[in-house]
Amino acid sequence: MIANLRPSRERHDAAAPALVATVTAGALAYIAAVDPNRPGHYPLCPFRAVTGYACPGCGSLRALHALLTGHPARAVHHNVLTVAVLPFLVVASTRWLASTFGWWTPAPRRARAVWIWALLVVVIGFAVLRNVPPMRGGALGP
Amino acid sequence: MAFCPQCGSETTEGARFCAACGATLAGGTYTPPPPPPRPPGGGYVGRPSTIPNYLVPAILTTVFCCLPAGIVAIVYAAQVSQKEQAGDIAGALKASQNARTWSIVSACAVVVTILIAIVFLAAGSSTTTNFR
Numbered sequence: 029m030i031a032n033l034r035p036s037r038e039r040h041d042a043a044a045p046a047l048v049a050t051v052t053a054g055a056l057a058y059i060a061a062v063d064p065n066r067p068g069h070y071p072l073c074p075f076r077a078v079t080g081y082a083c084p085g086c087g088s089l090r091a092l093h094a095l096l097t098g099h100p101a102r103a104v105h106h107n108v109l110t111v112a113v114l115p116f117l118v119v120a121s122t123r124w125l126a127s128t129f130g131w132w133t134p135a136p137r138r139a140r141a142v143w144i145w146a147l148l149v150v151v152i153g154f155a156v157l158r159n160v161p162p163m164r165g166g167a168l169g170p
Numbered sequence: 171m172a173f174c175p176q177c178g179s180e181t182t183e184g185a186r187f188c189a190a191c192g193a194t195l196a197g198g199t200y201t202p203p204p205p206p207p208r209p210p211g212g213g214y215v216g217r218p219s220t221i222p223n224y225l226v227p228a229i230l231t232t233v234f235c236c237l238p239a240g241i242v243a244i245v246y247a248a249q250v251s252q253k254e255q256a257g258d259i260a261g262a263l264k265a266s267q268n269a270r271t272w273s274i275v276s277a278c279a280v281v282v283t284i285l286i287a288i289v290f291l292a293a294g295s296s297t298t299t300n301f302r
Contacts, residue, residue, distance in 0.1 A: 068291065069291075070287065071283050071284060071286065071287030071290075072287075074279070074283055075238070084232055084233065084240070085232060085233045085234055085235060085240070088233050088234050089234075107233075109233060110233050110234075113229050113233055116229070117226065117229065117230065120226045121226075138220045138223070138251055138254070139223075139225060139251060140251060140255070141248050141249075141251035141252035141255055144223075144225065144244065144247050144248035144251055145248050145252075147229075147244060148241070148244045148245060148248060151232055151240075151241065151244065152241070
């Protein structure tokens with residue numbers, strides 16, 4: 029019964045990863061070429077537009093741009109959370125691509141619940157700290 | 171049924187040598203447990219797969235979408251893992267569905283935001299500022 033409810037890991041449809049990879053590559057090329065520090069090229073974060081506060085993702089475009097143009101320290105300043113989760117995203121995407129195209133079938137791994145709850149605490153803590161006076165505009169950016 | 175102690179393959183009862191690897195058999199009296207079945211193609215048929223928790227879209231939403239949807243998706247992702255660990259398969263599947271829904275909601279919100287921005291930029295508005 030359980031087996032029927034779960035998606036097969038054996039063979040994925042290749043269209044979705046191919047689309048995601050193409051869109052990601054295009055977006056990264058655009059972010060590298062068009063500087064988010066200059067106004068007028070990217071939408072304002074909706075959360076920031078409405079509340080005036082920086083959300084956990086604010087500064088992520090500038091962080092990516094800094095990384096892509098070879099300024100890791102600047103990237104950390106813009107959004108340290110983005111830089112911290114990037115390795116995880118890269119590994120997860122690689123596993124997805126690899127299993128899709130059959131290069132390598134990784135064992136299904138599951139993050140323990142406690143780590144995901146810890147991530148939630150970090151994200152919320154980051155969101156609060158970067159908006160309170162001592163840290164606002166400081167080391168936590170954006 | 172007898173098995174070769176050397177390579178684990180099945181041997182004829184009473185045979186002196188293993189037909190597969192040639193190892194000397196102790197008169198066919200040695201009968202080890204059969205080796206665990208190996209799934210073809212390196213799959214993981216023997217171990218349970220996991221219910222998707224959509225943690226990657228949740229993190230992407232949180233970091234690149236600037237929306238509270240990411241936080242909600244992380245909560246559901248944690249619930250999937252927690253309930254699955256506790257053996258609550260039905261609850262885990264429900265949380266998985268919710269995590270998926272919130273990932274889709276946030277993805278649509280991002281697309282709408284980008285479309286609105288394109289419209290504003292095309293209209294020549296100078297009030298649109300960057301992603302801050």
